[in-house]
Structures are given as C-alpha cells and as structure tokens.
Amino acid sequence: MAEPTQTEVRQALDNGLEGLKTPRKVIVVGAGLSGLAIAHELTRRGSDVTVLEASDRPGGRAYTLRDPFADGLYAEAGAMTVTPYCHYAMHYIRELGVELEKSDLVDTDFAYFVGGRFAGTDPASLNRLGLPLNDEERRMSTDQMVDRYVQAVCRELQPEIGAPEWRVTERMAPYDLRSVHQVLRERGASDAAIDLMEPYFLEMRGGDLKSASALAWLRHEASPHSLVKADPRWSKIKGGTDQFPRAFAERLKGHIHYRRAVVRVEQDGIAARVTFTDQGRLQTMEADRVVLAVPFSVARHIDFSDARFSDAKHDAIRRLKYSSIVRVYLQMRRKFWKDANASYSTDLPVRWVRDATPHTEGPRRIVECLITGWRAKAVAAMGDEERLRFVLDQIEAPLPGAREHFETGTSVVWDKRPHAEGAYILPETGHDALMPAIRKPEGRVHFAGEHAAFEPNGGSMTFALESAVRTVVELDRATEA
Ligand SMILES: Cc1cc2nc3c(=O)[nH]c(=O)nc-3n(C[C@H](O)[C@H](O)[C@H](O)COP(=O)(O)OP(=O)(O)OC[C@H]3O[C@@H](n4cnc5c(N)ncnc54)[C@H](O)[C@@H]3O)c2cc1C
Incomplete structure (x- = not known):
C-alpha cells in the first residue's frame, strides 16, 4: 500500500472524503480528537466502529477544567487556541457547528517581569533591565530580535521550510542535527536575548532549547501558527x-x-485483537483493523509482543519525547491588578503568569501560571497543596495582593496525567529520522494522534485531526473493493 502524502490527505478532506472504502469492523483506541474524528468518518460510511477510551470522558488533551471554580468560570488545561490556518480543526469546527470566540492571546498587555521590575518589549524599556545584551541588541525591541535571529533564518530556508508538503531537503537537513539554542547562538544572539525571545516560542518551552530540533522549530516559526504572528x-x-x-x-x-x-x-494474517480492562476484568475484541490513537508516552504501557510491529516502530514508541508542562490556576475574588488581559513573562520559577479569564463578566478571575521544561519537573515533584502555596508565594511579587485575593485553585501536571504522561510531542535533534516509523501502519494496526502528524512539530488539535484524515485515507487504500 502506498502511504498517502500530506497533499493527498488535504485534497481528500477538501473533496469531502468522497468514495472512500472503509473496513467492516474497526477498533479505535483512544477518544481524543484524532480517535473521535476517525470514528466519526468511519461510522458515517457504514463501518462497525468501537472506540475504547481509558478515561471517563472524551477529548484527551482537549480538556477544560470547571472544578473547583465558582460562577461558571473555567480554564483550559490543554488546548486553547485555534488559528484560521488550522485547516483540519476549522473543517470539523464548522461541520459540527462548534462556536468560536476571540482568543485570549490577542490584545494582551504583555510585559516582562525580570529582577523584580516590569519592562515592555521596546529597546528603552529592555535596557532599563540591565541585561547583558550585546551592543546591537541594545538597540532592538524583542520583535526585532525575533526577526533578526529567527524569521531571517526562515526566510533563507524558503520556499522549502514553508512548503505545503513537509520534506527535509539537503539544505534543511543540518538544522535537524542542531538545537534551537545552537542556531540562535550561531546567528549571534546573546543568552540574554534568547531569554527575552523564549516566551515567543511557547511551544518549545515544554522542552529545552538546547535539545529541541532547530528544524522542527523553524518549520513552526515559518508557519502562520507561530505566536509571533498572532x-x-x-x-x-x-x-x-x-x-x-x-x-x-x-x-x-x-x-x-x-x-x-x-x-x-x-494481530495475525486474518485479524487484529485488542485486550482491555472492563470493570476489573480483561476482555478481548477482534476487528479487521485497529487504530491506535494514543500518545506513544502511554502506548509504552501496552503489550505489543504479539503485534508483529517492525523494530523501527518499537524503537519510535520507546524513544519519542514529550514536553513537560504544569499549569496552575488560582481563583481570585476580583481583578486586583491594573493591566487589562495581563500576561507576564517572568524570571521566576513560575515563568508565565496571565489572566486566564480576561473577558469574563463577573468579578472573579482565574490567574494562570504556565511552567515548562525542567522547571515544570521541579514543580511536578510537589504535592498539590504545596504547589498551590509555592505558586501563590511566587506571584505575590508581580501581582501584589495575590495571597489576599486567592480563594481556591488547582493544577495539572501533564507528566503525571494518567493516559497522557506528557503535554505534546517534543521533537529533539534528529527527530526527522524517527518520523516515518511513527506513522507507518503495521499490518492491520494504524497510528493516529498529534505525534503521528506529517508535521515535525505536531502538538496541536489540527495536526491530530490531520493524522485522523490520513488514517481514513490509509484505511481506504488497505480495504479491498
Ligand atoms: C498544555 C497543552 C496546551 C496545548 N495547547 C494547544 C493549543 O493552544 N492549540 C491546539 O490546537 N492544541 C494545543 N494542544 C495540543 C492538543 O491538545 C493535542 O495535540 C490534541 O488534543 C491531541 O489529540 P490526540 O487525539 O492526538 O491525543 P489525546 O488527546 O491525548 O487522546 C488520546 C486518548 O487516548 C486515551 N488513552 C490513552 N491510553 C489509552 C489506553 N491504553 N486505552 C484506551 N485509551 C487510552 C486518552 O485517555 C485520551 O483520551 C495543547 C496540549 C497541551 C497538553
């Protein structure tokens, strides 16, 4: 079976997935967005579909927290932003009649809080922080640094870096062997400038700039999904x-x-079988095809010893890295800070502090701290109550009065969430070599989910959904007429 290309998959979606053949009986493992979209497309085409979901809700990492907040307030533990360029997400949002509203990331009062002082992103303000920037950087705003050190590299690598079909060319390949930090330093960025630019690369902050693949990051920064282009x-x-x-x-x-x-x-030559827990007992079910729509971080707990997978697949399941992210939410009695839609990047262990409910009508607000990478691992080691107290103490400096206005709170440690064990795929140096093995079907078993996207920097609902459509096209090709 010829594996579908990224362009073919997009064309198939745009043609309404018309005329696709589907297997008689399919088991989908995981009711995250990718598993749900596959089940949706297959059932409407007449397949007998069973979705097996380990938790008690659909959505996986598309997860909204409503407890313990008052007044109907809620916060996003996982996905929160959709851009008009999220082709697959927008397709299903329209089809299902899901409503959208303006993202909180637009029109924020973004500021740095470094060394106990606030600063804007303009050169005069940044210089007052007394950071060890080089002479040229002292005359630059953060936007200019991003343009000089990041967007310039993207421009040099065009048109390949922005091509609709992801393919690593000879010119691009060396960037997959270098880290984000290495490329920024080669371009002349000082460590102080890298720190200032880091909040703009939110996605990379789940990992370490020193181990993240520069190529996967540049692909994202060259795309309209980059935070710089909000x-x-x-x-x-x-x-x-x-x-x-x-x-x-x-x-x-x-x-x-x-x-x-x-x-x-x-699996054997005739069918695939799945064993699952059912109220404390093990049950086994058989199907023509199985789709594994679960992250590899947790696929590692599944016994594949008789699954007839290739060595490359076992290797990819073992090796794929996931970002560490902790999100802490603090309900405040009222908005006691002056900025509208406050969003501060700090040099504190809590890193990013923001108003997570800027457009709410009632007096109460939720303040969120988003902590990533090694800092997230440190905060993850704390107990839930200890973590809330730690964060509350930390944010008293940028948000004086936090302790006094705090009512209740909660946190989500993605590394420790059952059935996720990580936030989203973290492409490390050399990631390109791993990619084909991640999504390649193995006999009667197919692989979907953000990690199995065509893009090296999956990590979003739209790429999870792209992988779903790719799987539906794959199933068509694998099904006898
Ligand atoms: C902190 C954070 C911020 C994000 N921000 C954004 C954003 O702003 N915009 C955006 O588009 N995306 C964002 N994302 C990414 C987005 O949420 C994911 O890429 C997408 O939801 C992944 O969908 P999926 O179907 O691949 O996997 P998942 O959502 O993880 O679904 C997998 C499902 O499989 C289940 N499962 C696991 N193991 C088993 C098993 N053994 N048996 C049965 N079921 C099992 C799980 O319970 C889960 O329901 C964010 C994610 C995180 C964590």
Whole structure:
C-alpha cells in the first residue's frame, strides 16, 4: 500500500472524503480528537466502529477544567487556541457547528517581569533591565530580535521550510542535527536575548532549547501558527475547548466505551485483537483493523509482543519525547491588578503568569501560571497543596495582593496525567529520522494522534485531526473493493 502524502490527505478532506472504502469492523483506541474524528468518518460510511477510551470522558488533551471554580468560570488545561490556518480543526469546527470566540492571546498587555521590575518589549524599556545584551541588541525591541535571529533564518530556508508538503531537503537537513539554542547562538544572539525571545516560542518551552530540533522549530516559526504572528482572527472554542470533542462524542453515542484501558494489541494474517480492562476484568475484541490513537508516552504501557510491529516502530514508541508542562490556576475574588488581559513573562520559577479569564463578566478571575521544561519537573515533584502555596508565594511579587485575593485553585501536571504522561510531542535533534516509523501502519494496526502528524512539530488539535484524515485515507487504500 502506498502511504498517502500530506497533499493527498488535504485534497481528500477538501473533496469531502468522497468514495472512500472503509473496513467492516474497526477498533479505535483512544477518544481524543484524532480517535473521535476517525470514528466519526468511519461510522458515517457504514463501518462497525468501537472506540475504547481509558478515561471517563472524551477529548484527551482537549480538556477544560470547571472544578473547583465558582460562577461558571473555567480554564483550559490543554488546548486553547485555534488559528484560521488550522485547516483540519476549522473543517470539523464548522461541520459540527462548534462556536468560536476571540482568543485570549490577542490584545494582551504583555510585559516582562525580570529582577523584580516590569519592562515592555521596546529597546528603552529592555535596557532599563540591565541585561547583558550585546551592543546591537541594545538597540532592538524583542520583535526585532525575533526577526533578526529567527524569521531571517526562515526566510533563507524558503520556499522549502514553508512548503505545503513537509520534506527535509539537503539544505534543511543540518538544522535537524542542531538545537534551537545552537542556531540562535550561531546567528549571534546573546543568552540574554534568547531569554527575552523564549516566551515567543511557547511551544518549545515544554522542552529545552538546547535539545529541541532547530528544524522542527523553524518549520513552526515559518508557519502562520507561530505566536509571533498572532492576529485578531486567532480564536478559542466558545464555552471551553471540551465542547469540540463533546460535539464528536454526541454523534458517536453507543460507539464509545469509557473506562476501557487497552493493555494488549496483537494481530495475525486474518485479524487484529485488542485486550482491555472492563470493570476489573480483561476482555478481548477482534476487528479487521485497529487504530491506535494514543500518545506513544502511554502506548509504552501496552503489550505489543504479539503485534508483529517492525523494530523501527518499537524503537519510535520507546524513544519519542514529550514536553513537560504544569499549569496552575488560582481563583481570585476580583481583578486586583491594573493591566487589562495581563500576561507576564517572568524570571521566576513560575515563568508565565496571565489572566486566564480576561473577558469574563463577573468579578472573579482565574490567574494562570504556565511552567515548562525542567522547571515544570521541579514543580511536578510537589504535592498539590504545596504547589498551590509555592505558586501563590511566587506571584505575590508581580501581582501584589495575590495571597489576599486567592480563594481556591488547582493544577495539572501533564507528566503525571494518567493516559497522557506528557503535554505534546517534543521533537529533539534528529527527530526527522524517527518520523516515518511513527506513522507507518503495521499490518492491520494504524497510528493516529498529534505525534503521528506529517508535521515535525505536531502538538496541536489540527495536526491530530490531520493524522485522523490520513488514517481514513490509509484505511481506504488497505480495504479491498
Ligand atoms: C498544555 C497543552 C496546551 C496545548 N495547547 C494547544 C493549543 O493552544 N492549540 C491546539 O490546537 N492544541 C494545543 N494542544 C495540543 C492538543 O491538545 C493535542 O495535540 C490534541 O488534543 C491531541 O489529540 P490526540 O487525539 O492526538 O491525543 P489525546 O488527546 O491525548 O487522546 C488520546 C486518548 O487516548 C486515551 N488513552 C490513552 N491510553 C489509552 C489506553 N491504553 N486505552 C484506551 N485509551 C487510552 C486518552 O485517555 C485520551 O483520551 C495543547 C496540549 C497541551 C497538553
């Protein structure tokens, strides 16, 4: 079977996935957005589809927290932003009638809080922080640094770096062997400038700039999804991101079985079999095809010893890295800070502090701290109460009065979330060599999810959905007429 290309998959979606053949019986493992979209496309085409989901809700990392907040407030633990360029997400958002509203990331009062002082992104303000910038950087705003050190590299690598079909050319290949930090330093950026630019590369902050693949990062920065290019059309799902997977799940009633954790997958020449927990017992189910729509971080707990996978697949499952992210949410009695839509990048261990409910009508607000990489690992080691107290103490400096106005809070440690064990794929140097093995089908078993996207920097709902459409096209090619 010829594997579909990125262009073919997009064309198939734009043609309404018309005329695709589907297998008679399919088991989809995981009711995250990728698994849900596959089940949605297959059931409407007549396949007998069973979705096995380990948790008690649909959506996986599209996860909205409503507890313990008052007044109907909520916060996003996972996905929160959709851009108009999220082709696959926008397709299903429209189809399912899910509503959008303006993203909180637009029109923020962004500021640095470094060494106990606030600063804007303009050169005069940055210079007052007394950072060890080089002479040229002292005359630059952060936007100019990003343009000089990042967007200039993207421009040099055009048109390949922005091509609709992801393919690593000879000119691009060396960047996959270098880290983000290495490329920034080669371009002349000082460490102080790198620190200032880091908040603009939010996605890379789940890892370490010194181990993240420069190529995967440049692909993202060259795309319209880059945070640097945020525009007023960036949006979020009205009422919470969980409305999106729920809209799929609503159409799949009777097909999704919750609290069914898959523990074993096997296959022979005739069928594939899946073993899962069902109220403390193990059950086995057989199908023509199985789709594994779970992150590799947790696929590692599934027994594949009789799954007839290639060595390359076992290797990819073992090696794929995921970002460490901790998000802490503090409900405040009222907005006691002056900035509208406050968003501060700090040099404190809590890093990013922002108003997570800037457009809410009531007096209460949720302040969020987003902590990534090694800092996240340190905060993850704390108990839940200890973590809240730690963060509350930290934010008293940029937000005086935090302790006094705090009512309740919660946190999500993605490394420790059951059935996720990581935030999203973290492409490290050399990632390109791993990519084909991640998504390649193995006999009757297919692989979907953000990690199995064509893009090296999956990590988003739209690429999870792209992988779903790719899997549906793959199943068509694997099905006898
Ligand atoms: C902190 C954070 C911020 C993000 N921000 C954004 C953003 O702003 N915009 C954006 O577009 N994307 C964002 N994302 C990424 C986006 O949420 C994910 O890429 C996408 O939701 C992944 O979907 P998926 O189907 O690949 O996987 P998942 O959502 O992880 O779904 C996998 C499902 O499989 C289930 N499962 C796991 N193991 C088993 C098993 N053994 N048996 C049965 N079921 C199992 C899980 O419970 C889960 O429901 C963010 C993610 C995080 C964590």
